[in-house]
Amino acid sequence: MTNKVSANNSSDLKSEKDYAKYFETTYQPPSLRDARRRGKEEVNVHYDFEIPEDVKNIGADRKYLIRTYGCQMNEHDTEVMAGILENLGYEATTVDEEADVILLNTCAIRENAENKVFGEIGHLKALKREKPELILGVCGCMSQEESVVNRILQKHPQVDLIFGTHNIHRLPTLLKEALFSKEMVVEVWSKEGDIIENLPRVRKGNISGWVNIMYGCDKFCTYCIVPYTRGKERSRLPEDIIEEVRQLARHGYQEVTLLGQNVNAYGKDFDFEYGLGHLMDEIRKIGIPRIRFTTSHPRDFDDHLIEVLAKGGNLVEHIHLPVQHGNSDILKLMGRAYTREQYLELVRKIKAAIPNVVLTTDIIVGFPNETEEQFEETLSLYREVGYDSAYTFIYSPREGTPAARMKDDVPMSVKKERLQRLNAVVNETALEKNRNYVGEVVEVLVQGESKKNKDVLTGYTRGNKVVHFQGPKSLIGQLVNVRITTAKTWTLDGELEEMYEVKSS
Numbered sequence: 001m002t003n004k005v006s007a008n009n010s011s012d013l014k015s016e017k018d019y020a021k022y023f024e025t026t027y028q029p030p031s032l033r034d035a036r037r038r039g040k041e042e043v044n045v046h047y048d049f050e051i052p053e054d055v056k057n058i059g060a061d062r063k064y065l066i067r068t069y070g071c072q073m074n075e076h077d078t079e080v081m082a083g084i085l086e087n088l089g090y091e092a093t094t095v096d097e098e099a100d101v102i103l104l105n106t107c108a109i110r111e112n113a114e115n116k117v118f119g120e121i122g123h124l125k126a127l128k129r130e131k132p133e134l135i136l137g138v139c140g141c142m143s144q145e146e147s148v149v150n151r152i153l154q155k156h157p158q159v160d161l162i163f164g165t166h167n168i169h170r171l172p173t174l175l176k177e178a179l180f181s182k183e184m185v186v187e188v189w190s191k192e193g194d195i196i197e198n199l200p201r202v203r204k205g206n207i208s209g210w211v212n213i214m215y216g217c218d219k220f221c222t223y224c225i226v227p228y229t230r231g232k233e234r235s236r237l238p239e240d241i242i243e244e245v246r247q248l249a250r251h252g253y254q255e256v257t258l259l260g261q262n263v264n265a266y267g268k269d270f271d272f273e274y275g276l277g278h279l280m281d282e283i284r285k286i287g288i289p290r291i292r293f294t295t296s297h298p299r300d301f302d303d304h305l306i307e308v309l310a311k312g313g314n315l316v317e318h319i320h321l322p323v324q325h326g327n328s329d330i331l332k333l334m335g336r337a338y339t340r341e342q343y344l345e346l347v348r349k350i351k352a353a354i355p356n357v358v359l360t361t362d363i364i365v366g367f368p369n370e371t372e373e374q375f376e377e378t379l380s381l382y383r384e385v386g387y388d389s390a391y392t393f394i395y396s397p398r399e400g401t402p403a404a405r406m407k408d409d410v411p412m413s414v415k416k417e418r419l420q421r422l423n424a425v426v427n428e429t430a431l432e433k434n435r436n437y438v439g440e441v442v443e444v445l446v447q448g449e450s451k452k453n454k455d456v457l458t459g460y461t462r463g464n465k466v467v468h469f470q471g472p473k474s475l476i477g478q479l480v481n482v483r484i485t486t487a488k489t490w491t492l493d494g495e496l497e498e499m500y501e502v503k504s505s
């Protein structure tokens with residue numbers, strides 16, 4: 001469904017506005033309810049994206065800046081938007097004052113992510129006042145939420161453009177509308193089942209690349225907003241993915257991360273038998289040294305995939321396997337569709353097939369009415385699995401999700417204290433795990449100079465651990481062997497084993 005409004009919103013911030021206009025019959029906000037419905041309509045794949053003739057040069061002598069919040073999916077969308085803007089003639093800048101277009105690519109996953117964006121919109125008001133011709137756009141997951149769109153319409157007239165996660169390919173036209181009208185342009189499609197294949201991209205760096213394998217999520221975990229903001233599960237065709245990975249290999253990339261909100265559901269929407277295991281089995285034959293994938297859902301992680309990952313080679317032995325909680329009753333309330341025991345059984349199978357596997361996870365504490373005993377089950381599961389690291393979060397109610405309607409009698413002080421206790425276990429285990437590497441030689445993909453010390457290089461192991469070591473800058477972008485000398489909680493220090501430099505294929 002297309003929801004589009006051109007609100008009469010003067011961008012010079014001077015006029016008194018009649019906000020009632022935005023809520024007249026022509027205006028339909030993005031609808032979480034519509035987004036929840038999963039239609040049976042076919043997924044159409046389009047290969048015909050083109051920059052419309054009338055906008056081809058609108059970016060000449062102009063600059064853009066995109067600020068990205070949230071996950072890798074958003075980072076990757078930013079690469080596409082940068083590609084579109086550069087096709088329009090815009091040049092990148094990192095300085096707000098130089099930009100003619102600023103886009104905020106937003107994240108809706110937790111309330112604090114949203115607060116950050118509203119803070120930034122507030123900051124940009126002064127810049128917009130000084131430079132009224134600046135186009136300020138809000139896109140990404142927050143723009144899919146009706147409450148966010150309404151709040152921007154009512155309180156943030158400095159915003160010129162709001163567009164949704166399904167409207168990225170429409171950026172040239174929307175930008176033109178925003179440039180040539182004095183109105184706030186809003187286009188957010190609530191439900192979209194299509195895939196646009198040939199969008200341009202400006203990739204960040206030339207060592208590691210992201211490749212989308214699917215879009216959307218149909219899991220509807222009760223706490224999560226993503227299925228509403230990202231639409232239904234749609235898989236890209238294997239041949240399109242394989243061609244993109246081959247292209248990255250041809251351009252000298254050393255690593256590819258296959259992306260999706262729930263990559264284990266890859267292929268479920270095809271009318272032929274093909275899953276993530278099949279895809280990985282084909283991609284491992286491509287001459288690129290490392291292949292990763294994220295994010296997994298334990299429920300759909302099948303034996304075939306485990307079998308394929310066990311073949312190793314360029315399929316790295318790191319699996320990010322969000323568990324979310326260690327208690328089966330809470331998992332049920334979360335709608336995760338597995339029990340603690342089923343999760344542990346999956347971990348057992350993975351470890352049996354890939355003995356040196358590095359497992360990492362996501363965990364939520366303070367889900368509504370979580371008891372002390374239930375929380376302790378998260379701690380015990382963490383120790384039992386022996387994760388290398390984890391992202392940990394305090395539950396944040398998201399409007400429109402089922403969990404947000406659950407009454408919650410756990411005080412925030414208790415939730416914070418539980419998070420601290422969990423983080424203590426996470427840190428302790430991380431250090432223990434890292435200590436096992438001392439004295440070992442690991443393969444490191446060198447990403448660049450360390451942020452803290454320009455004389456030190458930084459890279460990642462196959463298991464995604466950060467390694468610091470001294471070496472010439474010429475090693476950036478290469479795979480090298482490093483002997484680990486010191487283990488810290490989040491990083492490893494080592495020395496280059498020059499004799500054993502790994503040649504990239």
Ligand code: 5AD
Nearest residue numbers: 223224322362363364393394395396
């Ligand atoms: N509150 C807290 N954490 C959340 N996550 C997703 N939704 C919420 C929420 N409402 C976490 C999950 C997910 C990660 C990306 O963010 O752990 O795996």
Ligand code: SF4
Nearest residue numbers: 070071107108109141
């Ligand atoms: Fe990514 Fe989720 Fe944030 Fe959307 S809400 S940007 S999918 S982390």
